[in-house]
Amino acid sequence: MTPAPVARDPGTRPGALAWLLLAPLLAWLALFVVAPALLLLGCSLGERDEFGQVLWGFSLENYARVLDPIYLRIFLRSLGFAALTTGLCLLIGYPVAYQIARAAPRVRELLLLLVMVPFWTSFLVRTYAWMAILREEGLLNALVTWLQPAWAPLGLLYTPAAVVTGLVYSYLPFLILPVYASVEKLDGALIEAAHDLGAGPWRVFPAVILPLTLPGIAAGVTLVFVPAVAMFAVTDLLGGARVPLIGNVIQNQFLQARDWPFGAALGVALLGLFLVSQLVLRALRPRGALRG
Amino acid sequence: MAALPPTLRFPAAGARLLQAGLRGWTGLVLLFLYVPVLVLVVYSFNSARLGVVWEGFSGRWYAELLLQAPLQRSAFNSLVVAIATTIISVVLGTLGAWLLHRYRFPGRDLIESLVNLPMVMPEILLGISLLVLFALAGVGLGFTTVIIGHVTFSFPFVLVAVRARLQGLDPALEEAARDLGATPWGAFRRVILPALRPAIFAGGLMAFLLSWDELIVTYFTASAASATLPLKVFGMAKVGLNPVLNALSALFLLVTLVGVAFSAYLRCGARRPPPTFPR
Numbered sequence: 001m002t003p004a005p006v007a008r009d010p011g012t013r014p015g016a017l018a019w020l021l022l023a024p025l026l027a028w029l030a031l032f033v034v035a036p037a038l039l040l041l042g043c044s045l046g047e048r049d050e051f052g053q054v055l056w057g058f059s060l061e062n063y064a065r066v067l068d069p070i071y072l073r074i075f076l077r078s079l080g081f082a083a084l085t086t087g088l089c090l091l092i093g094y095p096v097a098y099q100i101a102r103a104a105p106r107v108r109e110l111l112l113l114l115v116m117v118p119f120w121t122s123f124l125v126r127t128y129a130w131m132a133i134l135r136e137e138g139l140l141n142a143l144v145t146w147l148q149p150a151w152a153p154l155g156l157l158y159t160p161a162a163v164v165t166g167l168v169y170s171y172l173p174f175l176i177l178p179v180y181a182s183v184e185k186l187d188g189a190l191i192e193a194a195h196d197l198g199a200g201p202w203r204v205f206p207a208v209i210l211p212l213t214l215p216g217i218a219a220g221v222t223l224v225f226v227p228a229v230a231m232f233a234v235t236d237l238l239g240g241a242r243v244p245l246i247g248n249v250i251q252n253q254f255l256q257a258r259d260w261p262f263g264a265a266l267g268v269a270l271l272g273l274f275l276v277s278q279l280v281l282r283a284l285r286p287r288g289a290l291r292g
Numbered sequence: 293m294a295a296l297p298p299t300l301r302f303p304a305a306g307a308r309l310l311q312a313g314l315r316g317w318t319g320l321v322l323l324f325l326y327v328p329v330l331v332l333v334v335y336s337f338n339s340a341r342l343g344v345v346w347e348g349f350s351g352r353w354y355a356e357l358l359l360q361a362p363l364q365r366s367a368f369n370s371l372v373v374a375i376a377t378t379i380i381s382v383v384l385g386t387l388g389a390w391l392l393h394r395y396r397f398p399g400r401d402l403i404e405s406l407v408n409l410p411m412v413m414p415e416i417l418l419g420i421s422l423l424v425l426f427a428l429a430g431v432g433l434g435f436t437t438v439i440i441g442h443v444t445f446s447f448p449f450v451l452v453a454v455r456a457r458l459q460g461l462d463p464a465l466e467e468a469a470r471d472l473g474a475t476p477w478g479a480f481r482r483v484i485l486p487a488l489r490p491a492i493f494a495g496g497l498m499a500f501l502l503s504w505d506e507l508i509v510t511y512f513t514a515s516a517a518s519a520t521l522p523l524k525v526f527g528m529a530k531v532g533l534n535p536v537l538n539a540l541s542a543l544f545l546l547v548t549l550v551g552v553a554f555s556a557y558l559r560c561g562a563r564r565p566p567p568t569f570p571r
Contacts, residue, residue, distance in 0.1 A: 012394070012395060012396065013395065013396065013397060014391070014395040014397055017476070017477070018391060018394075018395055018476075021387055021391055022387075022388075022391050022395075024384060024387070025384060025387065025388040025391070025403075026403070028384060028443075028444070028447075029403065029406045029407065031425075032422065032425070032440055032443075032444045033406055033409060033410060033444065034406065035425060036418075036421030036422050036424060036425040037421055039421065039424045039425050039428060040417075040420065040421040040424055043424050054427075092321055092324075093321070095314055095317050095318070096317065096318045096321045096322075098298075098314065099314040099315065099317070099318045100318070101298070102298065102299070102314075111318070111322075113552065113556060114322055114325075114326075115322075115325075116552050116555075116556075117548060117549060117552050118325045118326070118329070120501055120505075120548045120551060120552050121329065121544070121545060121548045122505045122522065122541075122544050122548070123505070123507075124505075124507060124522055124525050124526060124529065125329065125332070125525075125541040125544045125545065126328070126329060127529075128332070128525075128529050128537060128541055129328040129329050129331065129332040129541070130328055131529065131533060132328075132331065132332060132335065132533055132538070133328055133331065135533065137342065137344065138344065139331060139344055142344040169324075169325075169328070172321075172325065173325070183298065186298045187298075188298045188299060191298050191299065191300065195300075195301045201300040201301060201302050201306075204300055204301075205300065209298060209300075222412065226412060226413075226414055227414060227415065229414065230414035230415070230416045230417070232416065232508075233507055233508065233511075233526055236526075236530060237526075237529055237530065247414075247416050250416055250420065251416065251511070254420055254423060254512065255512075260424065263420060264420065264424065267416070267417055267420050267421070270414060270416075270417060271413075271417055274413060274414060274417075278412070
């Protein structure tokens, strides 16, 4: 966070009343963010008894199980799916964000609104729409039957491709919007300057535009990658639990298998991955970038 | 700010090609975003149960929606949860934003990081960690637990929206109010709060929509009696396609369109610069 560039810093030390007003916020964060995280960590060190109750203790057994090749493979597959989703969103979304930012103000407002609507539409509705299209008696197979009857029916639903399609479809607006925001802030004069100094378009794009829109790319990548790694609803609906990802396994440990300590250990591993990725992104973020 | 649009200089033919390419691509991507949901809306009016073949226009699936008591019950639950979440998030977020903006105290940075965490953390982690907390504290799952979960990831969005508005606010406004004899609370209520109204509305709308649409955290914190609409829809969709769901999805889309139009209208209001103190 950058401090507000105000000459007279309005910040003062809080008095008794301010502390009193601050108390609900502090209590909420302590009770519902910090305490649950610590309890999850504690739970992951425990064991379960034969009735599925948590026996608190201190053992690293659950973490040893996390490192089992079966679960490592699921972790890697989740990261792979999320990376593929993020990459596709970036390839598909960057040109769109760029085009929106360059459009005339009127067109820009309209295009932005057109991206906002899917952004706010329930992802369940959007996933469900793909179920209707991809299923055996769905629209796509009807089209295939009509064009090339010999191929029909294609088994499209409940495949990894269906999962990735659903994830890209769900998260694409999350990438377009932040990238748009940073292209929009880009000062065209810098590009003019680069051209005047003799750089051609193939040089200006990677040397000027890409680095200056990196903050938007970083924000968009985070907004797509992080939820995509742990998503279980889209994968359940479009993958039919045939391609279990880490979110499905955690969900299963908590609600069906009732092995909370193991589920918690998987959760803590996921949290660790998340925190590391945040630190890496923060380190990559350019500091004191060019200003127009 | 950006006086010139970012335009790459290509030789004339190349520039035209790039322009056409970008336009065409944007159009294709918008088609990709809209065609699947539009297909869903069109088929929600098909009188056939699930076939691809169009068998005539009919509103029977919408009529059937009116007969589904469990769905209506869950829609009511969703509404209760979303309204409660919005109210608590707005109070918590607005007060928090002002206090974090106004005061400096040890641990302030830590609090800001903690506020940001639920916004960016995978939702499943919030869900399972709250589930462990509620189980250990002996709190039965119900409306309270769902609302707690929803507020935890919603209020930071209100806080961030209000904070952004506060940073654009002239500190002289509050000083002037104080010089004229207002108490700190009076200055907040009569001067700051009115200037924050667009941000509070926008943040509140966001909290409402986030809560209305939430599935993952709810999945771990709801009981059968407090199941929300997304939870119910997820359960139904897992079993397979259902023409009543097509109709419901179309209604969802309508609600979203209204919400987006409303927030676009609000954004026009928010773009009005906050009042400044004439010097």
